[in-house]
Amino acid sequence: xxxxxxxxFKTFYNQIxxxxxxxxxxxxxxxxxxxxxxxxxPVLLIVLLVVALWLRTQPILETQSIWSLLLGQTxxxxxxxxxxxxxxxxxxxxxxxxxxxxVPVCLLSAIYLSEYARASMRMIMKPLxxxxxxxxxxxxGVWGMLAIVPWVQNTFAxxxxxxxxxxxxxxxxxxxxxxxxxxxxxxxxxVAPFIIAIxxxxxxxxxxxxxxxxxxxxxxxxxxxxxxxxxxxLPGVIAGVVLGASRALGETMAxxxxxxxxxxxxxxxxxxxxxxxxxxxxxxxxMLTIPLYDAALMGAALILLLVVLVFNILSTLIxxxxxxxxxx
Amino acid sequence: MDSHVQTxxxxxxxxxxxxxxxxxxxxxxxxxxVIMGPSGCGKTTLLKTINRFLELTDxxxxxxKVLIDGENIYAPNVxxxxxxxxxxxxxxxxxxxxxxxxxxxAYGLRIHNMKRGHDLDNAVEHHLREAGLWDEVKDRLxxxxxxxxxxxxxxxxxxxxxxxxxxxxxxxxxxxxxxxISAQRIEQRLLDLKxxxxxxxxxxxxxxxxxxxxxxxxMYLGEVVECGPAQQVFENPQQERTRAYLEGQF
Amino acid sequence: MKRRQVEEAIFKFIMVCSFLLVASSLxxxxxxxxxxxxxxxxxxxxxxxxKGGYYLGKEGGILNAIVGSIYLAGGGTLLALxxxxxxxxxxxxxxxxxxxSDWVRLSLDVLWGxxxxxxxxxxxxxxxxxxxxxxxxxxxxxxxxxxxPIMTRAMDxxxxxxxxxxxxxxxxxxxxxMETAIHVVIRQxxxxxxxxxxxxxxxGIGDAASVLFTAGYTDRxxxxxxxPVASLPxxxxxxxxxxxxxxxxxxxSAALVLTFIVLIISLGSRWLSSRLSRFALK
Numbered sequence: 001x002x003x004x005x006x007x008x009f010k011t012f013y014n015q016i017x018x019x020x021x022x023x024x025x026x027x028x029x030x031x032x033x034x035x036x037x038x039x040x041x042p043v044l045l046i047v048l049l050v051v052a053l054w055l056r057t058q059p060i061l062e063t064q065s066i067w068s069l070l071l072g073q074t075x076x077x078x079x080x081x082x083x084x085x086x087x088x089x090x091x092x093x094x095x096x097x098x099x100x101x102x103v104p105v106c107l108l109s110a111i112y113l114s115e116y117a118r119a120s121m122r123m124i125m126k127p128l129x130x131x132x133x134x135x136x137x138x139x140x141g142v143w144g145m146l147a148i149v150p151w152v153q154n155t156f157a158x159x160x161x162x163x164x165x166x167x168x169x170x171x172x173x174x175x176x177x178x179x180x181x182x183x184x185x186x187x188x189x190x191v192a193p194f195i196i197a198i199x200x201x202x203x204x205x206x207x208x209x210x211x212x213x214x215x216x217x218x219x220x221x222x223x224x225x226x227x228x229x230x231x232x233x234l235p236g237v238i239a240g241v242v243l244g245a246s247r248a249l250g251e252t253m254a255x256x257x258x259x260x261x262x263x264x265x266x267x268x269x270x271x272x273x274x275x276x277x278x279x280x281x282x283x284x285x286x287m288l289t290i291p292l293y294d295a296a297l298m299g300a301a302l303i304l305l306l307v308v309l310v311f312n313i314l315s316t317l318i319x320x321x322x323x324x325x326x327x328x
Numbered sequence: 329m330d331s332h333v334q335t336x337x338x339x340x341x342x343x344x345x346x347x348x349x350x351x352x353x354x355x356x357x358x359x360x361x362v363i364m365g366p367s368g369c370g371k372t373t374l375l376k377t378i379n380r381f382l383e384l385t386d387x388x389x390x391x392x393k394v395l396i397d398g399e400n401i402y403a404p405n406v407x408x409x410x411x412x413x414x415x416x417x418x419x420x421x422x423x424x425x426x427x428x429x430x431x432x433x434a435y436g437l438r439i440h441n442m443k444r445g446h447d448l449d450n451a452v453e454h455h456l457r458e459a460g461l462w463d464e465v466k467d468r469l470x471x472x473x474x475x476x477x478x479x480x481x482x483x484x485x486x487x488x489x490x491x492x493x494x495x496x497x498x499x500x501x502x503x504x505x506x507x508x509i510s511a512q513r514i515e516q517r518l519l520d521l522k523x524x525x526x527x528x529x530x531x532x533x534x535x536x537x538x539x540x541x542x543x544x545x546x547m548y549l550g551e552v553v554e555c556g557p558a559q560q561v562f563e564n565p566q567q568e569r570t571r572a573y574l575e576g577q578f
Numbered sequence: 579m580k581r582r583q584v585e586e587a588i589f590k591f592i593m594v595c596s597f598l599l600v601a602s603s604l605x606x607x608x609x610x611x612x613x614x615x616x617x618x619x620x621x622x623x624x625x626x627x628x629k630g631g632y633y634l635g636k637e638g639g640i641l642n643a644i645v646g647s648i649y650l651a652g653g654g655t656l657l658a659l660x661x662x663x664x665x666x667x668x669x670x671x672x673x674x675x676x677x678x679s680d681w682v683r684l685s686l687d688v689l690w691g692x693x694x695x696x697x698x699x700x701x702x703x704x705x706x707x708x709x710x711x712x713x714x715x716x717x718x719x720x721x722x723x724x725x726x727p728i729m730t731r732a733m734d735x736x737x738x739x740x741x742x743x744x745x746x747x748x749x750x751x752x753x754x755x756m757e758t759a760i761h762v763v764i765r766q767x768x769x770x771x772x773x774x775x776x777x778x779x780x781x782g783i784g785d786a787a788s789v790l791f792t793a794g795y796t797d798r799x800x801x802x803x804x805x806p807v808a809s810l811p812x813x814x815x816x817x818x819x820x821x822x823x824x825x826x827x828x829x830x831s832a833a834l835v836l837t838f839i840v841l842i843i844s845l846g847s848r849w850l851s852s853r854l855s856r857f858a859l860k
Binding site: 024025027028031032034035036038039040041042043045046048049052053056104105106108109111112113116117127128130131132134135136137138139140141142143145146147189192193196220221222223243246247249250251252253257277280281284297298301304305308309311312313316317320 | 582583585586589590592593594596597599600601603604606607610611614661664665667668669672673678679681682684685686687688689691692693694695696698699700702703704723726727730754755756757780781783784785786787790791811814815818829830833836837840841843844845848
């Protein structure tokens with residue numbers, strides 16, 4: 001025992017010594033190998049994330065089929081009933097509402113900045129978007145509770161109730177203001193800098209010559225944008241929106257604080273909802289005390305991860321092709 | 329000489345640098361005027377003042393007048409799109425719009441609401457013939473324009489420019505990205521078209537200038553050094569700098 | 579004016595409005611947080627740890643959370659830098675365009691989009707596997723994973739922007755690539771590297787979902803790598819969860835402190851990089 005320990009120490013010592021006395025070429029080869037192996041960490045990390053969550057989800061998959069988990073509507077951890085559907089639906093509702101608000105505003109802002117704004121305006125934009133992106137999600141949550149929730153409760157919901165209550169989609173059954181609408185609005189502001197930045201890049205990648213070709217036949221600038229720039233940059237814009245959506249669906253704290261957290265199937269944009277990230281964050285404390293609860297929550301994280309991975313890989317590949325084409 | 333475009337005391341600036349200095353020129357109607365000179369002399373800038381493209385670049389400024397048929401295109405209340413419609417543009421590189429061959433030619437017609445239905449089909453065919461492209465693309469009008477060879481793309485751009493029935497054509501080194509055979513085709517088209525259009529061509533290829541020009545403008549450092557009928561300028565230049573350029577000393 | 583011009587004018591107006599909406603939401607957020615947070619912000623809050631009954635509205639402050647957050651984000655950033663700088667140098671100096679660097683960049687981009695709650699869950703699994711409890715170390719490891727892609731991609735972009743001739747000049751003088759990386763690339767891109775580090779630090783200090791699982795919470799100042807540690811975002815979150823208005827007031831103040839720190843970092847990195855870039859060769 002002791003002997004093997006000293007032997008191990010000796011080899012280790014010799015390794016270090018030989019490293020220090022290496023020639024320049026030897027050091028070069030060593031650092032290259034070292035840097036290469038560190039560089040493979042991110043690739044490994046993605047695999048590890050999936051595998052680790054998968055292994056921790058296994059116990060629950062052994063007792064229930066994947067479909068009964070994904071499509072089940074009852075959430076009763078103590079009775080070992082884990083139906084994810086209300087949470088998946090909640091995630092989708094909040095994300096869709098957020099995108100409905102964010103996408104038009106962000107697209108128009110990005111078009112304005114890329115096509116119409118002067119250089120000085122663009123100089124202001126960059127730090128402004130950076131600041132907006134830098135604000136922590138808890139602060140967005142606080143803002144949501146202080147500003148958005150009361151506004152939904154006192155102004156927006158009553159207004160919609162008065163005008164559109166016959167559409168079930170807009171029915172107000174929840175007088176608190178905490179719900180999908182508030183969550184969606186907060187999320188929309190959160191993902192805005194992100195979507196604007198990507199869309200702006202994509203629009204800038206459209207060659208100037210193409211714009212000029214359209215202007216040269218007497219098109220107005222808006223017609224050029226509408227028929228040429230948008231058409232050319234559509235794949236990139238979609239990729240940017242998808243990236244924004246994947247941001248929105250993984251966002252935890254800000255949504256958790258304003259969305260109401262009621263595990264049911266929402267039917268109106270003013271209902272409370274309980275998205276997946278909020279589920280995980282709210283229950284981590286007790287998850288080790290109830291059997292299979294931890295496996296269920298890790299399963300929720302796995303669902304999130306897989307959806308986000310698919311979204312991100314696809315849109316990153318599209319965006320990369322666009323940027324590469326424009327750099328050439 | 330019947331002048332079509334005229335510049336009066338035209339100055340152009342990028343920021344504080346003057347790119348054109350007191351340019352007074354006349355471009356004759358239905359003739360090919362070639363603007364030549366070493367790179368950075370302001371040829372392209374001059375061309376861009378004629379279709380008001382210069383203002384697309386941030387920080388550019390213009391003083392003086394550009395008259396088309398006697399009307400100042402820099403006067404307030406002038407509709408820029410009308411000016412640009414009057415002057416077709418052939419850029420250094422072809423930029424086919426991201427749509428089909430047919431739609432490329434029809435683009436301007438649709439925007440200006442000039443033709444529709446069967447008339448549109450006829451117009452597209454007519455202008456593709458005018459650009460010498462019809463026979464090569466008549467069976468694939470609906471396929472994307474980016475599938476054409478670069479030489480065909482440039483002729484498509486020519487057809488697209490002709491479709492809105494302009495009065496003149498502006499060429500900014502339109503053959504510089506093309507292979508010799510495609511370039512020759514474009515040159516031939518320009519010679520054919522000069523009976524109907526006023527053509528202003530920027531080039532740095534001396535032989536091309538000699539092949540095409542009726543009138544020549546020689547520029548250097550933002551100033552017009554010499555201008556006049558092609559034969560006169562090429563064979564008997566009045567200015568020392570023109571002679572030096574023609575002898576290849578730049 | 580013709581119909582076409584009218585249409586353009588209308589859309590341009592809508593665009594300006596959209597942009598102003600986005601810009602004003604930043605103003606609105608800052609305004610709300612300042613107005614709500616300022617009244618109960620005082621010196622004691624910044625310099626004391628919670629006393630008994632703090633969460634009922636009694637004496638104390640959030641020093642534990644401020645210090646804890648700085649430890650967490652500082653440690654996480656340091657660890658991320660330790661891994662991120664070699665990766666960025668490998669991508670920028672050793673293997674600019676290869677299949678490997680393509681894969682590495684793609685995986686970094688993808689990791690950048692992974693929700694922090696997933697990192698939190700993963701960190702939690704790691705800690706269980708290592709037999710650790712919620713602790714400063716656990717938080718640091720999780721934050722490092724979260725910050726790694728942000729920092730590395732930012733540094734990678736800066737290194738890629740660097741003129742290649744400079745690097746080739748160094749190689750031509752007979753320097754090895756490692757020597758080039760250290761003496762030329764790092765020095766030349768230092769402002770960008772510092773910006774990347776601050777960007778990652780800012781992201782780390784504001785993240786709540788990942789430390790929720792892994793760092794725990796305590797009313798004491800951080801006392802060891804294996805002990806739980808408080809953090810500002812969670813201080814905001816927990817205090818908001820109490821039913822007492824006084825405590826909720828303090829949550830707003832904590833949010834103000836957090837916002838202030840993050841904005842200072844964001845603006846500071848901008849200022850610093852513009853100052854430092856004067857020393858780089860042009």
